[in-house]
Amino acid sequence: MEHINNEEIPSAPATPGTPGAPLFGGFKSERSGNGSNKYKKSLLKNCKCFGVQEWTLEDGALPTVTCSLMPPPPPVPLAKKIGAEFIGTFILMFAGTAAAIVNQKTNGAETLIGCATSTGLAVMIIILSTGHISGAHLNPAVTISFAALKHFPWKHVPMYIGAQVLASICAAYALKGVFHPFMSGGVTVPSGGYGQAFALEFIISFNLMFVVTAVATDTRAVGELAGIAVGATVMLNILIAGPITGASMNPVRTLGPAIAANNYKAIWVYLLAPILGALGGAGTYTAVKLTEEDDNAKTNASSNHPSFRR
Template structure:
């Protein structure tokens, strides 16, 4: 199996499990209907772990463009392979979304809420405020990438890293996922969102394209800063890029605070 195929299959597995649990909890007459946030966060985490175990020995199981770009930024992954990995991740995420659609085929018509249908495929904010939502995705992905790199230096966890990364996803979901649904992965959000757009889902709403840039840009900024932070603080490797990203992050935080009065709850 090539690295392209491994990233595609791994990301497809991830979305099948992750999108599948959201469908099981959200779609009417599913056996898991009403299972709640804890069920969703654990299934997403275990889905990441299973996907990583499946393809980690072939491609490294990035399964996430934000992680791929972050690793390339600090020199841990070749830039020339980045487009191939991201393409595979997006295709895999799209196919995962399609599989979830067919898995729950009779349930779409029986579910009246168009928001619930979109939530199976992609994230939307609990309270819409672009800069605040961007920060939520940045922080979540910062912690994700920082945690992955820290685990990589710990020989005590050899063989357990995919499971531990999965548990990290669970914690991020429980603690940091409330504001936006914690995409923390551009492919995880964009690929299934495209699937939602094209699939003939009865009674669906629009695919939320005005929000779609946030779960793409936020994770890339946060993940890259997480990698640079690890390199700067943990490894003592001083980099001008770290300070550039730090300034960008501070500007975003200040801008969010200055516009907080304009926040309105979603109807």
């Protein structure tokens, strides 16, 4: 009988939006006997038996089973990635903007908490449904940040951003048709000074991208709960900055409704601050991310120090 050695296979950081490594995912962590974290790829799911010899009682031979590792899944075609990115961004823009419009139309019946929940839930379900196809960037700031950190190919950036912008415009005009005349509640404009708006958009975009980078590129983070983590971050940011800036965090969240409503007030804030904030958040997590040596040292010391993740 032939056997497969159960060798440990180290995981590489997920490369968002590229074949074989979606934006949200990674190998599950298992703790080995010496206390260090190792990452194993399940052999059971990738092992297939393709030959079994008959068991003959006369010669006392056991049946021989031969196994081989299944090849990795085929890469996702770029056209499907762009299509999934368009649909995901459309759903997010429609849901997030519609909540703000309905809240204004009903004189605040949905409340800030309702608007934050609507957008957070939209982000969560889109990541869970399309993250394995396109990476569910949904945001030019996210796409640019991953490309800058070499987690995403620059040659695909224009196509991703093009799909995101087109989806935002289509969603905005769909809302304009449904909620005619188009209510100004769907447009993100600052209620205070431009400096305050820029600072808030920078900070909440920093927060968002810090969390996205953690769950997308670090196998030690809670990759299985990526949709919940990112959706909760979006909700938190809207509760913080919603009354002041509308909590865009996303250039296309502002661009589409601005075009449909012909309202470009302070649009430079919403195009520039989220990108700079996202770059800062992604770069900061990369700087503080544990290396393999740091992780081993942390594990060895964990017996003397309590931690939420042991």
